[in-house]
Amino acid sequence: MPASSKNKKSYRGKIYLLLFIAFAGLIITACVSTITIVSQDGFVIPGDSAHMVIALQWSETNFDRNDRQVVGICVPKAWNAARNTNMSYTSDAGNGKLVLIPDGINDPASGRPYAEAMMKKFGIGPNHISDMEWVVFWTDNKLFVANQTTVKGTIRIAIKTSSDYLSFKPGYAMCEDEDGLSDANSGYYQSQFGTCMEVIGNDANEDVQDFCNAQIGVSEPAGATENDIITIKYNGNLDTSTLKNRSDIYFCAKAFTSAGDSIEVCQPSAVTRLKLFDVKQWRIDLWPKKFFSLQNGVSLTQIKYYFTDETGTVKTGYGNTADPFKFNFKCK
Amino acid sequence: MLVQKIWLPVILMVLVGTSCTIKKDVYTEPVKDLDALWRIQNVTRNSVDITQFVDSAGFRLTLSNDNTYTLSGNNIPFLVSDGTGTWSTDDPQYPYSLTFKPTDGAGSFAGSIATPASKGERTLSITFSPGCRSNTYIYTFEKVTQ
CATH class of the missing domain: 2.60.40 (Immunoglobulin-like)
Structure with missing residues (x-):
């Protein structure tokens, strides 16, 4: 009799432990992010601007949040996108611009600069030449989102291209600056790569750097x-x-x-x-x-x-x- | 008696005055001992490690304490070619750049440097762009122990 009561106790203990872990998981999961590519130029003349539009959605599931949305793009290094990109957002939580993340601000999950952390996490996706970089921006203001709400936002991107002839598949990623690229739970970040964008002019003698194939x-x-x-x-x-x-x-x-x-x-x-x-x-x-x-x-x-x-x-x-x-x- | 009366406070004053010596505890950054025979431990191009694909095994850079250098066995781009010349840093305690002046040529060539300690040994990393400015190389050196 005492032995079976002991067993019961330890069984109950295990259930409590599992329940505790499940609740702890819910508490940690504070936001769920999704990213959708709405549109992306298929052909661009070298030197012109390439346009992309992406839709973001993020939900706060446990408590109110007031933080910045972080958006990274993966593009050829030749574009020098850190200097040549204009990015703006409209959302249920406010509108504004996305600006380059200042030096010294790191991804809290890895402790590394966001660009480096995104390259480590997402790489160059389906592209075949590694001459690409992640360039990472964040919203110019913190966006307040109440608990148990889902916010929809649209990001408009324009990048002045270089004179290089190339084709590649652009990458997009998002997260929130308080969580960064955390793997503590799923849903803290998301990435997508688009279809092949061709940036090719009329000069038949110019070599095309083909990242896509x-x-x-x-x-x-x-x-x-x-x-x-x-x-x-x-x-x-x-x-x-x-x-x-x-x-x-x-x-x-x-x-x-x-x-x-x-x-x-x-x-x-x-x-x-x-x-x-x-x-x-x-x-x-x-x-x-x-x-x-x-x-x-x-x-x-x-x-x-x-x-x-x-x-x-x-x-x-x-x-x-x-x-x-x-x-x-x-x-x- | 009067002499004794005078001497006693004088001796006491001298004792008090000499009992404490003012010790200035100023921390000085050690002068970085760059003069050594260096070999390449690691090579990155645009932040990607390419050490295993390049021929850097024979690379030997001697930085002597009379500020002359000798480079031999170089099979990868560097600030200077195989040969001799002089070297200098901008600051012996906090060096940020290392400059080479080859004997057989005009001009000097500088790279930015860091001198982190690894496993108790000082290493030397030189960052430079020998070709296109968009390409950045970091060579990390370790001392050759004889």
Whole structure:
């Protein structure tokens, strides 16, 4: 008899503990956020403004709140969106502008700057080139929202684009400044990536940096000189030739100088061998000045390149054609 | 007797006066010992760690205490090329920038620096943009212990 009463007691104790945890969870869950992409320009002329409209909704479920809405966008670095973005909001809780979050204000969940925290949490989404950044804004005023209410808001974004020809999928994220990107409960933040936006002009000779589609050969950063480290990646998963089945992939390149000379480095060797970094994906990170043995003062305008096997006979070019991949040297 | 009367307070005054010495407890930031043989521990480009993909193993930078430097084995962009010259910091106690002047050339090249201690050892990180200004590199160095 005493033994069974003890069991009953411990059983009841467990139920109390579970109830306590459930209530604690409810108390912590103070807001639920959702983000919807309402519209986004499909085509933009380089240099014009790209427009996006997103709808936000957030609910306060446990107590009144008076805090700022934080909105991040993930766009190509070349746009310098921190300087070139206008963002405004209309909402049930008030209207105004969204301004860049001042330096020194961090995501309370990670203790890191919001831009860094969003890159860590959401990355570059479905994009294929990492030359992107999160730029994070917040409402110019705190917005008061009473407990048990849901607020709807609309964010209008206009970003003056650069002269670069590119296509990418913009990212959007939201949270509240008091919670940040907290994982203590679901619903504190949300992110979405849009469809592919093309920012392309009329110059057929201009290279288009395609963030949207996976490609056999990708280079970064987009802006570089011969005195940068450039990364060239080969994605064997997209190659239709037999090169992808080789264990070693080599870089075969011809560099063109501003004086009109060309320098070829195409001998399979330890210097030209790519490093495996993922399944059937290789990369080479090179310093063009050293790689092409440039004298001081010599600058490069372009590299044309292929990927080859150790014999140099199996060769992959742009889109599996006989044309080479190209990398243009210029600063953005 | 009169002499004794005078001497007693004088001795007491001297004793009181010398019993306390005023000690100024001023904390001074140590001069950062940058003169060492340095090798590269970590390389980032635009905040992305690319250490494992670049050839930085042979990079050796000697900063001597007579303010001369020697760089050898460099296979990645840096403020200066392999060779010798002089180095200086803007402030020995709170250095924010490190400047190199190569022997065989005009001009000087500066990067901003930080000198955090890691595992009890001082490390040196240099931030610079050798190519496009939009690309920022941070090389973190550790001392080569012989």
